[in-house]
Amino acid sequence: MPDKSYYIYILASKKYGTLYTGVTNDLKRRVAEHRDIKPSSFSGRYKAFKLVYYETFNAPRSAIAREKQLKAGSRANKIRLIEKVNPGWEDLYERI
Secondary structure, rough: OOOOOOOEEEOOOOEEEEEEEEEOOOOHHHHHHHHHOOOHHHHHHOOOOEEEEEEEOHHHHHHHHHHHHHOOOHHHHHHHHHHHHHOOOOOEEEOO
């Protein structure tokens, strides 16, 4: 049975803009869904489409626990995390 990967990710509208944190088992598909603009969705309302951070996990429970940890944390902590690995707030979508 092939190994399955799970991801937590952060999308941003722009540098220091609106942030969205999520979890998925298919990062490329999920980010593409966010980019398929639906005005009623969070991403559509706030234009948070840039993939600025993600982490990979082998187990879904680990990914979900990390997502909860990030969501419970402060915005400042999320910004520090992004800037540690992606100081230019580059869109990482094409790299996945």
